[in-house]
Amino acid sequence: MERSGWPAVTAVELDGYDRGKTEAAVERIFAAWPGAEKLSRETKVTIKPNLLMARSPEQATTTHPAVVSAVAAALRRRGVEDITVADSPGGPYTAAALGRIYRACGMEGIEGVTLNLDTTWGSRKAKEGSLAEEFHLIRPILEADVVISVGKLKTHGMTTLSGGVKNLFGCVPGLQKPELHYRYPTLDAFCQMLVDLAETVSPDLTIVDAVTAMEGNGPSGGSPRQVGLLAGSTSPFVLDLMLADLIGLRVEDVATLRHSLRRGLIPKTASELQIDGDEYKQISDFQMPDSKALDFSDHMPLPVRPLIRWLRRRVTPRPVIRTARCVGCGKCAESCPAHTIAVREGKAVIDYSRCISCFCCHEMCPVRAIEMGRKWGKRSAEG
Numbered sequence: 001m002e003r004s005g006w007p008a009v010t011a012v013e014l015d016g017y018d019r020g021k022t023e024a025a026v027e028r029i030f031a032a033w034p035g036a037e038k039l040s041r042e043t044k045v046t047i048k049p050n051l052l053m054a055r056s057p058e059q060a061t062t063t064h065p066a067v068v069s070a071v072a073a074a075l076r077r078r079g080v081e082d083i084t085v086a087d088s089p090g091g092p093y094t095a096a097a098l099g100r101i102y103r104a105c106g107m108e109g110i111e112g113v114t115l116n117l118d119t120t121w122g123s124r125k126a127k128e129g130s131l132a133e134e135f136h137l138i139r140p141i142l143e144a145d146v147v148i149s150v151g152k153l154k155t156h157g158m159t160t161l162s163g164g165v166k167n168l169f170g171c172v173p174g175l176q177k178p179e180l181h182y183r184y185p186t187l188d189a190f191c192q193m194l195v196d197l198a199e200t201v202s203p204d205l206t207i208v209d210a211v212t213a214m215e216g217n218g219p220s221g222g223s224p225r226q227v228g229l230l231a232g233s234t235s236p237f238v239l240d241l242m243l244a245d246l247i248g249l250r251v252e253d254v255a256t257l258r259h260s261l262r263r264g265l266i267p268k269t270a271s272e273l274q275i276d277g278d279e280y281k282q283i284s285d286f287q288m289p290d291s292k293a294l295d296f297s298d299h300m301p302l303p304v305r306p307l308i309r310w311l312r313r314r315v316t317p318r319p320v321i322r323t324a325r326c327v328g329c330g331k332c333a334e335s336c337p338a339h340t341i342a343v344r345e346g347k348a349v350i351d352y353s354r355c356i357s358c359f360c361c362h363e364m365c366p367v368r369a370i371e372m373g374r375k376w377g378k379r380s381a382e383g
Helices: 019-031 034-038 065-077 095-105 139-143 164-171 176-183 187-201 236-246 255-262 290-294 302-315 331-335 360-364
Strands: 009-013 044-049 082-085 121-125 134-138 146-156 160-162 205-215 223-233 275-277 318-321 341-344 347-350 370-373
Touching: 009 019, 009 236, 019 065, 019 205, 019 223, 044 065, 044 139, 044 164, 065 082, 065 146, 065 205, 121 139, 121 187, 134 139, 134 164, 134 187, 146 164, 146 236, 160 164, 160 236, 160 255, 164 187, 164 205, 164 236, 164 255, 176 187, 187 236, 187 255, 205 236, 223 236, 236 255, 290 370, 318 347, 331 341, 331 360, 360 370
Parallel strands: 009 275, 044 082, 044 146, 146 205
Antiparallel strands: 009 223, 121 134, 146 160, 205 223, 318 370, 341 347
8 A cells, every 4th residue: 555655545436326336446455454353353443433413314414334344344244353443423432322323324134233322531642742642542442452534525615625634523532622622723733633533543444435535514514416426545634635636625724734735744735645456536616615615815915914913803604503493402511521502591592702703503403594705793593
């Protein structure tokens, strides 16, 4: 996987989630993975999918169970018996919550795996130079001999891209994730932390489900988009560069890629990557989040930076509550790292004076009642 000097990406065309075709696609990725030769009956493997919330596979919010099942089958063919599927989705990290999400996301029928219900966690020292000295990680990640991250290609209101690196945020237990948002409230600091986390977890193999991706207001409020690709690499950073190129993004468009480049984890452009397997074509009309369409200030010339600071306070995209859709469930308030949201008379209300525009509320709203837009002093929106 590393003939060009950078870890290679194996891309496989896959037009749907047929079991046989999906297993064949995953097998091609495993065949190119040097670590597959070291797997044995004694190897303890954790598969870490993207299980953001209780959504059906057809909604393209979560990793499709057919891909997770195919990864488990590839492991069993190599003699592995101890296979755990584990994630810490949004919201509280409890066994009951995990059970609901496994059922909704189609994980319960996967053969030969244990669905993790252990909600304990531990710590791992971060790489020297990281923003944090250590990261708290869920137990199955800490105890695995091999970690295989199986993410979902999606747009993201804050980070623009959700792929290999962003998927590892689910290794942080429960509501400690909003705490990290609060500790690193700017886009730059948060994405630097995500790269730190990815280096700390250091998955042995990363696979991203881009068969049906999500475009628009991802990672939970966007629309399914048929892409027809499964991709894998030993490097989540290199894989994300390829995925960004696939949907028409450059390194400078994605903060995690900018930090990856500064650390020498990726080349300057996707053209320098070694792509094995099938060729892919760029998608020119992949829809980006509304938050990115509105946030033009980063592209303004340096001489007008004082004006930029003034404008940023007024045009920075913020979450907008569509009160007619809001059911008052409180998921937004529960996930808000700055504790700026309250439910009053059955509707969520945001205190914008303390909002850090992390879009955790948008991400976790189960009824898509929170959108992205400008706020000019209003506290909520109808419709």
